[in-house]
Structure formats: structure tokens, C-alpha cells
Amino acid sequence: MKAAVYTVYGSPKVIQIQEVDKPTPQPHEVLINIRASSITRADTMMRQGTPKFGRFFVGLFKPKNPALGTGFSGIVEAVGNQVTKFKIGDAVFGEKLFSNGTNAQYICVNQEGIIVSKPDHLSHEQAAPICDGFLTSYSFLKDIAKLQSGQHILVNGASGSLGTAAVQLAKYMGARVTGVCSAKNGTLVKSLGADKVIDYKETDFTTGGTRYDVVYDTVGKSSYKACKNIISDNGVFVTPVLSFETLRYSLFKPKQVKFSATGIRKQHVLKALLTELVPLFKQEKLQTVIDRTYRLEQLVEAHHYLETGRKVGNIVISQS
Ligand SMILES: NC(=O)c1ccc[n+]([C@@H]2O[C@H](COP(=O)([O-])OP(=O)(O)OC[C@H]3O[C@@H](n4cnc5c(N)ncnc54)[C@H](OP(=O)(O)O)[C@@H]3O)[C@@H](O)[C@H]2O)c1
Incomplete structure (x- = not known):
């Protein structure tokens, strides 16, 4: 599968789209075919390794985790043998904290993580940046x-x-x-x-x-x-x-x-907050503002735009 990878800290040009192994879900995980993912200011900080004291946690000399992207929206393609909350074909969205690889074609997410069912009327592009x-x-x-x-x-x-x-x-x-x-x-x-x-x-x-x-x-x-x-x-x-x-x-x-x-708030607290937001989206009381949409292959360009500090609402990577 294709995934965004960075192995050194630096400008957007350190990002490469590479072929990597498709993940396999563990017993409590679902495998998600990602239809859209977010690209946020947090991703630029992870990519740059800033603020520098943060490198004590994310890798002193180079990123410990080469993956990028936190927010996701997609379709459950496979489930681990202990998964009870989601099934194959479910449309879901949520967040993998700390740039954990959502700028990719697939990810695995624990069913207890920050993942909820996507309201039907929201597109994957509208759902991916909600977190x-x-x-x-x-x-x-x-x-x-x-x-x-x-x-x-x-x-x-x-x-x-x-x-x-x-x-x-x-x-x-x-x-x-x-x-x-x-x-x-x-x-x-x-x-x-x-x-x-x-x-x-x-x-x-x-x-x-x-x-x-x-x-x-x-x-x-x-x-x-x-x-x-x-x-x-x-x-x-x-x-x-x-x-x-x-x-x-x-x-x-x-x-x-x-x-x-x-x-750094507890995952169950964030999941509870997200669960409270879902009905407000269903009732169309909230709407995601999207400035620009890019393809995964255009991630470098998307990061350049993000860094202008001028985006209006959100930037989304679409794979639909
Ligand atoms: N602590 C956390 O948990 C957490 C979580 C998520 C994000 N963040 C941080 O939150 C910050 C905001 O992120 P964001 O994605 O919402 O926005 P952003 O990309 O940082 O800012 C974009 C918007 O800010 C406006 N802007 C620029 N200068 C301004 C000024 N002097 N006064 C008022 N508006 C101004 C721009 O409009 P104009 O072009 O019209 O100026 C643009 O629409 C980032 O620093 C991010 O790292 C923190």
C-alpha cells in the first residue's frame, strides 16, 4: 500500500510517498481502507521536530515513527477476532494520535480508540478533520x-x-x-x-x-x-x-x-467527547469547513500550503 513516510526532520520535501506493507489487524483492531485523512498543524510540528524539546518524546535525532497523519475517515475492511463494536463495511472516522499514519491507504485502529461510526450524510472528506x-x-x-x-x-x-x-x-x-x-x-x-x-x-x-x-x-x-x-x-x-x-x-x-x-488527554475522554459531537453533525448543527483538498501524492504541496498559516478551516487528503 502507499503511505507518507519521513525519516528525517525538515521541510515538506522530507516527505515521501512509499510502498509499505499493508497492516494486519490485531485481535481488538479494525483494518480501515482510508478514504480521506487530515493534515494539520500538528503534522507540521512532527515533521519539523518542533518544538525541539518535543524530540525527547518523538525521536532525538530522527523521527522514531516515520508515519504522518492523525485524522481519518474510511471503510472497515477487516476485523480482528475479538472485535465486537464494528463490522466489515462500516463507515468510520476518528483519530490516531501523534501522526500515527493516517496519510496512507490503510491503518489499523483499536476498537476502543478514538473511532466512531460516520454519519451517512457526511462525506469522508468532511469527517476526516473533525478530530x-x-x-x-x-x-x-x-x-x-x-x-x-x-x-x-x-x-x-x-x-x-x-x-x-x-x-x-x-x-x-x-x-x-x-x-x-x-x-x-x-x-x-x-x-x-x-x-x-x-x-x-x-x-x-x-x-x-x-x-x-x-x-x-x-x-x-x-x-x-x-x-x-x-x-x-x-x-x-x-x-x-x-x-x-x-x-x-x-x-x-x-x-x-x-x-x-x-x-495527551485520556483516549476514553476524547472518545466520549467525539461521541457527543456525532449527533450534532447528524442534526446538521455543525459543519466542517474545507479550504483545499489534495491527493496523497500531493502531500508535499499540501504541507507547503499548511505552512502559510492562511488556511481557512481544514485541508484534507482525499483518496475517494
Ligand atoms: N493544544 C492542542 O491540543 C492543539 C490541537 C490542535 C491544534 N493546535 C494548534 O492550534 C493552532 C491553530 O491551528 P488551526 O489549524 O486552527 O489554524 P492555523 O492554520 O494555525 O491558522 C489559520 C488561520 O489563522 C488566521 N490568522 C492568522 N493570523 C491571525 C491573527 N493574527 N489573528 C487572527 N487570525 C489569524 C488565518 O486567517 P488570515 O489568513 O485571514 O489571517 C487562517 O485562517 C496551531 O498552532 C495548532 O498547532 C493545538
């Missing part, structure tokens, strides 16, 4: 920020993968939503449910008089220090992007500043 933007932002809004109905949230980076998901989720959770994005993405962010949109190139949102219960800086372009005057007394600044400043504040002001890495 990046939606699962991360749901984890942040529900568990980290504990967003409540009636609260006011500001989503910085409202046009990214996490941002487009956060705007929709926050609206669904009953919050008042202000989205920060550039003018070219304002119409999209409003259409996703934002009550108000601020163009970050025109207006510094940290200087307005409005105070927010939650500031969710999805892109790590702001900081608690910059935002502290716009956060209400019991409010919170949350971000999925770790900086030295965020780390320092989250240690000294843990109630006001919170960072979380969704990937």
Missing part, C-alpha cells in the same frame, strides 16, 4: 474554559480549523460569540454563527471596552497579558498554543490562564 478542529475546540470550551450558556466568548483566529469549529460550538452551547479574523473571512465566520466579527488588521480587539467571560486564542497570536483588561472578573484566557508566557501565567494564575494539549 482536529471540533474535538480540540470542544475539549477547550466544555472542559477547560467551562463555557456556559449566556456567556460572551471571543474566538481569536476564528477562520482556522479550531476557530471555525469553536464559533459553531460556542453558538450551539448558547454563548454570545465574537470572532476575530481578517476581512476576507468575515462573511464565513458570521455565517458560522458569530454575533460579531472583528477584523484584526483594522481593530485591536484588546483595546475595546467589551469584556469577555472567555478569550479563546486558537492561533496563539495574542496573550493573557494583552487580553487581561478585556477578560471579566471570573473570566479565563485559554489557548491551545504553548508559549513561554502562557506556561508561566498558567502556573501562577491557573484560574485565569489555561493551556491544554488535547492529544
